[in-house]
Amino acid sequence: MKLIRQKIQTAQSRQKSYVDNRRKNLEFVVGDQVFLKITPLKVSLMAGKGKKLQPRFVGSYKIIQRVGNVAYKLKLLPSWFRIHNVFHVSMFKKYHPDPSHVLQPENIKIDEALTYEEKPVKLLDRKVKELRNKRIPLVKVL
Template sequence: MAPYEALYGRKCRSPLYWDEVGERKMLGPDLINDMIEIVRQIRLRIKEAQDRQKSYFDARRTELKFNIGDKVFLKISPSKGITRFGIKGKLKPRFIGPYEVLDEVGPVAYRLALPPSLGNVHNVFHVSQLRKYVYDPKHIIHYEEVSLTPDLNYEEKPIAILDQKIQQLRNKSISTVKVLWNHHGQEEATWELEEKMREQYPEMFM
């Protein structure tokens, strides 16, 4: 119910409920009927828009169901303070694993067998954070362990400056450096503002 109805025990006298609180005698049936019809059309069109958007979502949605013993990938995200990887998504590892499903905790949550390096992370995850891994004996996965915080965030740190260039604009010059980040190869190095890098990582320029 609306807050007004919860506070006063009756519906607010608005065009939405004029047909329910006895306002017909005051304003006339024709005006009330017009208002009711307009509100009915608005509700109908909102319902049509909601149904249309729901159909778009359902067409791309698949119900995930895992069994005990299945292997799954676990979704992670970078730290919120590092905005560069929110823009350049190719640099951030999206999933780690695979890890074994130990138990089903309710219809949409699962308990995973995490390695000792993630001992400080709660091992129950919502199904939206998991991706199924199809087991193949010939498939050998090589991955580097990422140091994660309890909320499954991680921080990228620069390890080397590979190159430097000056971009000449109309009124000023901008100095940029090519930075190599840990957990990534040289092909994934990014160009960053030299001033910003000197401020955040002065040890890289000593």
């Protein structure tokens, strides 16, 4: 039994050292500006743009309070009143003042799960791809 416990402890310490090497300790102070990570819905991936082109962060938002060791309270927009304003530190990205990085969140409707649905703006092109026994309609959207 002692041998099993010892093997488990060595395996756990080895895994901990691997994780600690890759982990970056993010700490923010009250008043810092951060970007907030959002995730798109799977439906929006079918709208023409791939996952790589979807926005990953919105903001910047001001940190109001530190809650525990790894959670922070943000000052969100009034239109986001349904979203809880305390987030884990892994949801943040440090804000460096550059206006080109800022995505205006007024244009995006984000729900409680921090997801959004992308709606097409304009139909650019349409064609039908013909295979041997079926036809696939293709649509290019902006």
